[in-house]
Amino acid sequence: xxxxxxxxxxxxxxxxxxxxxxxxxxxxxxxxxxxxxxxxxxxxxxxxxxxxxxxxxxxxxxxxxxxxxxxxxxxxxxxxxxxxxxxxxxxxxxxxxxxxxxxxxxxxxxxxxxxxxxxxxxxxxxxxxxxxxxxxxxxxxx
Amino acid sequence: xxxxxxxxxxxxxxxxxxxxxxxxxxxxxxxxxxxxxxxxxxxxxxxxxxxxxxxxxxxxxxxxxxxxxxxxxxxxxxxxxxxxxxxxxxxxxxxxxxxxxxxxxxxxxxxxxxxxxxxxxxxxxxxxxxxxxxxxxxxxxxxxxxxxxxxxxxxxxxxxxxxxxxxxxxxxxxxxxxxxxxxxxxxxxxxxxxxxxxxxxxxxxxxxxxxxxxxxxxxxxxxxxxxxxxxxxxxxxxxxxxxxxxxxxxxxxxxxxxxxxxxxxxxxxxxxxxxxxxxxxxxxxxxxxxxxxxxxxxxxxxxxxxxxxxxxxxxxxxxxxxxxxxxxxxxxxxxxxxxxxxxxxxxxxxxxxxxxxxxxxxxxxxxxxxxxxxxxxxxxxxxxxxxxxxxxxxxxxxxxxxxxxxxxxxxxxxxxxxxxxxxxxxxxxxxxxxxxxxxxxxxxxxxxxxxxxxxxxxxxxxxxxxxxxxxxxxxxxxxxxxxxxxxxxxxxxxxxxxxxxxxxxxxxxxxxxxxxxxxxxxxxxxxxxxxxxxxxxxxxxxxxxxxxxxxxxxxxxxxxxxxxxxxxxxxxxxxxxxxxxxxxxxxxxxxxxxxxxxxxxxxxxxxxxxxxxxxxxxxxxxxxxxxxxxxxxxxxxxxxxxxxxxxxxxxxx
Numbered sequence: 001x002x003x004x005x006x007x008x009x010x011x012x013x014x015x016x017x018x019x020x021x022x023x024x025x026x027x028x029x030x031x032x033x034x035x036x037x038x039x040x041x042x043x044x045x046x047x048x049x050x051x052x053x054x055x056x057x058x059x060x061x062x063x064x065x066x067x068x069x070x071x072x073x074x075x076x077x078x079x080x081x082x083x084x085x086x087x088x089x090x091x092x093x094x095x096x097x098x099x100x101x102x103x104x105x106x107x108x109x110x111x112x113x114x115x116x117x118x119x120x121x122x123x124x125x126x127x128x129x130x131x132x133x134x135x136x137x138x139x140x141x142x
Numbered sequence: 143x144x145x146x147x148x149x150x151x152x153x154x155x156x157x158x159x160x161x162x163x164x165x166x167x168x169x170x171x172x173x174x175x176x177x178x179x180x181x182x183x184x185x186x187x188x189x190x191x192x193x194x195x196x197x198x199x200x201x202x203x204x205x206x207x208x209x210x211x212x213x214x215x216x217x218x219x220x221x222x223x224x225x226x227x228x229x230x231x232x233x234x235x236x237x238x239x240x241x242x243x244x245x246x247x248x249x250x251x252x253x254x255x256x257x258x259x260x261x262x263x264x265x266x267x268x269x270x271x272x273x274x275x276x277x278x279x280x281x282x283x284x285x286x287x288x289x290x291x292x293x294x295x296x297x298x299x300x301x302x303x304x305x306x307x308x309x310x311x312x313x314x315x316x317x318x319x320x321x322x323x324x325x326x327x328x329x330x331x332x333x334x335x336x337x338x339x340x341x342x343x344x345x346x347x348x349x350x351x352x353x354x355x356x357x358x359x360x361x362x363x364x365x366x367x368x369x370x371x372x373x374x375x376x377x378x379x380x381x382x383x384x385x386x387x388x389x390x391x392x393x394x395x396x397x398x399x400x401x402x403x404x405x406x407x408x409x410x411x412x413x414x415x416x417x418x419x420x421x422x423x424x425x426x427x428x429x430x431x432x433x434x435x436x437x438x439x440x441x442x443x444x445x446x447x448x449x450x451x452x453x454x455x456x457x458x459x460x461x462x463x464x465x466x467x468x469x470x471x472x473x474x475x476x477x478x479x480x481x482x483x484x485x486x487x488x489x490x491x492x493x494x495x496x497x498x499x500x501x502x503x504x505x506x507x508x509x510x511x512x513x514x515x516x517x518x519x520x521x522x523x524x525x526x527x528x529x530x531x532x533x534x535x536x537x538x539x540x541x542x543x544x545x546x547x548x549x550x551x552x553x554x555x556x557x558x559x560x561x562x563x564x565x566x567x568x569x570x571x572x573x574x575x576x577x578x579x580x581x582x583x584x585x586x587x588x589x590x591x592x593x594x595x596x597x598x599x600x601x602x603x604x605x606x607x608x609x610x611x612x613x614x615x616x617x618x619x620x621x622x623x624x625x626x627x628x629x630x631x632x633x634x635x636x637x638x639x640x641x642x643x644x645x646x647x648x649x650x651x652x653x654x655x656x657x658x659x660x661x662x663x664x665x666x667x668x669x670x671x672x673x674x675x676x677x678x679x680x681x682x683x684x685x686x687x688x689x690x691x692x693x694x695x696x697x698x699x700x701x702x703x704x705x706x707x708x709x710x711x712x713x714x715x716x717x718x719x720x721x722x723x724x725x726x727x728x729x730x731x732x733x734x735x736x737x738x739x740x741x742x743x744x745x746x747x748x749x750x751x752x753x754x755x756x757x758x759x760x761x762x763x764x765x766x767x768x769x770x771x772x773x774x775x776x777x778x779x780x781x782x783x784x785x786x787x788x789x790x791x792x793x794x795x
Binding site: 011013019020023025026028029030032033034035037040041042043044045046048049050051052053054057058061062063075076077078079080081082085089113114115116121 | 764785788
């Protein structure tokens with residue numbers, strides 16, 4: 001294998017909740033806030049819908065990082081407490097990632113409201129940069 | 143899914159919004175080759191009639207049964223395209239939108255290759271999802287004819303009257319003891335110089351007399367549950383300790399009451415009693431006993447007001463009432479609070495007596511105000527000979543609020559004209575950043591202030607104000623930015639033109655209603671241009687300054703728009719909602735009850751050792767589905783299969 005690390009561009013998958021974070025990503029667009037082109041977005045109604053198996057599947061398929069974004073706790077959630085459920089699951093998932101030998105930093109949970117377009121762009125840039133330094137998903141080469 | 147998916151992919155140029163960044167020919171060539179795609183087309187504006195026509199034609203001629211539109215955000219045009227499918231006899235839910243504008247070309251404008259890659263990936267994910275979409279039927283809910291309006295200022299009043307006149311039942315909830323809001327505090331209104339209360343009070347009276355309006359004053363909305371057509375509202379009404387029906391407004395109680403506190407209606411420039419009427423034209427025209435300041439709600443402590451009340455209207459035993467209302471739509475008109483310059487100790491407001499706010503000046507100018515219309519310096523009650531206005535206090539400033547409050551230029555010009563009308567000999571000078579005279583008749587009004595009334599205008603943001611400790615005269619330091627010279631001038635009084643901030647309760651209301659607000663705290667509209675009075679929550683609308691700074695005509699216009707929006711939701715009697723509820727597969731469910739605990743809407747119960755889901759209560763968040771150990775729960779339109787297909791395609795190259 002030739003060394004690809006110098007040209008490594010992370011592939012990141014984002015699960016955005018419909019009400020806050022997806023709208024926040026749209027707002028980044030309306031404001032023409034430019035950010036790293038490494039993210040692919042899946043819209044879900046609520047961050048509480050994100051089944052940990054979706055994330056594991058993404059890692060298995062070779063995603064280098066997964067972003068879950070929902071409404072700010074405690075009370076922005078359109079479904080009252082979906083974000084809190086997402087947070088509980090996220091912390092459990094991190095333990096599972098440890099056991100599977102995947103760095104837990106590859107999966108990130110963030111809160112982005114419908115008015116935080118610039119914050120969304122910043123998070124994507126920062127996360128992309130972080131994954132870039134971490135290198136490719138170890139599952140990809142095995 | 144019995145039939146084979148036949149997908150049509152439609153690429154929108156959106157003028158140059160998308161096509162200006164991405165090579166559409168390459169994107170089209172890519173889309174054509176995707177699995178299950180029968181036809182792919184591109185067009186300048188896919189949302190236009192000719193664009194829609196392309197889809198209609200393909201549904202019939204190419205027998206496509208799934209549609210993917212690669213265009214803007216689904217929040218914008220998903221309804222447009224769904225309607226096309228529905229009109230051509232397909233389920234509207236056989237549609238998916240690939241967002242290649244807001245989340246692609248607009249955020250990767252200088253990166254056409256990457257933008258094209260993202261568009262390809264997004265369309266591939268979308269097509270994979272489309273192939274797995276299932277037929278759904280929109281859910282209809284019954285909608286009645288009852289509206290809740292939160293806030294009894296001019297916006298709430300206007301919306302309430304429009305709805306009530308159209309035959310809808312209106313519950314108007316106002317937190318203070320009277321309706322009227324901020325407008326009741328104003329003396330005259332720009333640019334017509336109408337007397338504010340003369341045009342407001344007839345409307346207030348109409349509210350109290352209208353058979354379709356039920357008014358709750360001194361009351362606050364504490365909880366809202368449910369959805370359009372079925373909101374359950376809890377209102378807490380504080381005790382006034384005065385029976386509105388018995389009170390004759392004779393004023394005997396106020397005369398005898400020994401307690402004096404600052405009068406908030408007069409911007410704290412005068413005193414009121416603990417039992418009082420906020421202002422003479424208050425609606426309802428009843429007195430209120432302010433329990434925080436009363437010596438004690440018992441004849442043992444004081445009881446003087448009870449002794450003098452002939453009609454026996456005072457009742458110390460009144461208690462707060464919790465009122466439950468069932469309503470179909472909600473209009474939020476919670477208004478604003480003037481910016482408080484004490485927050486940043488701006489221009490030593492609060493330390494220098496002769497630095498006042500524009501609201502304090504407004505009350506002084508009012509004939510029934512604390513000084514009976516005489517403008518005086520707070521330090522010595524003498525009439526000032528020189529007055530300086532400082533514009534943009536609490537507006538257009540990084541330290542306070544970035545936005546323009548839209549009304550301060552014009553009310554400062556108006557007050558200056560009023561001052562010059564009363565006392566042509568005094569000098570009134572306005573220090574401004576820009577004069578924003580954008581409304582109908584505003585520019586002429588401003589010009590006349592300068593030319594005919596002799597109001598002086600100097601461009602420059604005031605840097606600091608100093609005080610002569612003996613005379614209490616003030617020195618204003620500022621740079622005249624037109625001449626480029628520093629100025630220092632002495633004045634008798636300074637008026638701070640304070641801006642508009644969201645009402646102190648706006649954040650509480652936002653949490654109760656679960657509606658979004660912008661970073662400045664004003665409620666957000668569903669679309670800034672096309673849905674300016676809707677919120678993202680169906681059935682909840684916004685009006686007036688709660689949605690952002692505006693003057694009275696704009697607030698009334700928005701209130702009327704919100705009323706018409708609420709009316710058009712309620713008039714048909716039914717409302718169509720997305721069928722995004724979940725279904726449970728009985729044959730897989732083990733009855734463990736995990737979902738029951740997770741559901742925030744109590745939509746799931748266990749019956750006969752199986753989970754049972756109530757479609758009317760379920761809102762489709764999917765929190766249950768992602769936790770069901772058996773995988774028995776399927777949230778419509780966001781099934782595991784559909785999401786997994788997107789996950790797989792997201793990283794496949």
